Amino acid sequence: MSSSHPDVVRGPRRWLGLLASLVVLLVAWSVVAAADLVEPHYLTPSPLEVWDAFVRANSYHPVGGGVDRVVRGEEHYFLWEHLVVSLRRIGLGLVLGVVVGVPLGLLMGTVRWVGDLVGPYVDFLRSLPPLAYIGFLVAWFGIYDTSKVWLLFLAAFPPITLATINGVRGVKQDQLNAARSLGASGLQLTTQVVLPATLPDILSGLRVAVGFAWTTVVAAELVNGLPGIGGLAYLSGTQNKIALSVACILVIGLTAIALDAVIRSIEKLVVPWRGKA
Template sequence: MAVLDEPVTVAPRQARRPRPWKRPLSVLLSIVVLLAVWWAVAAAEVWDPIFLPSPGRVWDAFVYSVTSHNGMPGYQGYYLWEHLWASLWRILRGLFWAILFGVPLGVVLATVPPIRVVVEPYVDFLRALPPLAYFSLLIIWFGIEDSSKVWLLFIASFPPITLATLAGVRRIPGEYLESARSLGAGRLQLVLHTVLPSTIPDVLTGIRIAMGFAWTTIVAAETSNGIPGIGGLAWATKKELLTDVAIVCVITIGLTALALDAILRLLERALVPWSGRT
């Protein structure tokens, strides 16, 4: 009588443990490779140093920007962090007003169709305009001080926040709204306790996009009376062909924008851990 083979059991593969050090190491390695290639190209003098200064010259420009010389701080009479804070303060003010008006308007556009039909085309129109197209008008209306710059940043940030909120509200499942109404929620309670919490992921995504638009707009905003300001400093380098200073400005803007985006990502994880976004 044949003996049946016993069924072979395969042990489940052990899940790989996440390696939190792997991503930072990869980023660090890519930076090292980039610096090495940059140094090699600059040393070979493929291009004139005016067009591509070496990493050493850029580092010297950075050191110059954060130190005093003959009693004068950095470039244009301000330290680098003073330029950065001036720009960041303008961006934060423009973004604040964009959030304050954009989120409620997005909710209204999503919940009141007649208003959406009339107002949404204007929001799309503003979204499509390049900043320099209307900056001259803002200077005429509000002057060359910070008011025109904050208005410019507000207009650049307002449409993405409004449209992201609108999309978030329209994506709320109807069952959520019906459940809230069946429990006796009024219109205001429905908005405060169901609509707004459900749209937080979309609102934060809109803020992240708006933050990117604001950073890309800051140089245009600071072309007129933009000192102190990191964009104004970058604009001023063209007069004396200070490529190394311009690169310092670009790197500073990029790193600051990445840091702010990381803060928004952490905020999103803390407020809406169920969204699954990273």
């Protein structure tokens, strides 16, 4: 007598469902592109044209109709190099968001008057769209990476801070009382009780922050954003290289999904008790 584990059966079914939906999407996309519903034709590139643009952006190729002049990728960088530069900028913004947001969230969650005083400012930053203050950051910090990292930090900082506050407020009072009865100091309470209990929420906030950072990267790279995947997506759109722009968008989206999967894997490794009774 044998039985299949639900997770074992569900895994292949899930991947088959994803593969089928991808095939349907590609077929529908190809049909729409071939139907010439939008004029001129290059505004609706087919999947094959997007793939060609992706390959071209990652290889040496001739320009100007001749073979004498060969260029490297797009804007003298391969697409993966544009992506790496953007990842570095996003990484710096996220690191700053964690370094500032986690301690501030712990303080706001444990000291009531600090939360009441600083909370409205965090909510204010969270509600602002990146384009609202990119001009100020460029004026203050210049057109190079500093202004871009600041913008990405401001996108990542609020969700990390708010997630930390929610985690602190979810710590059970019994845990704190038990630690106090054993003679734990205020610092020990924070580092050995509050912070570990808050870690799942911090990682959830980090996942949200990564999403916000990726949605902000194009705005961050509007000014002097090359090399950078967001800057290339914007520039190629302004130059009517729509296939390349779509390729950049797909790379951004797939990279964001991959990063989210990495964070979820880290979450399962670091806080395996989450979601268990």
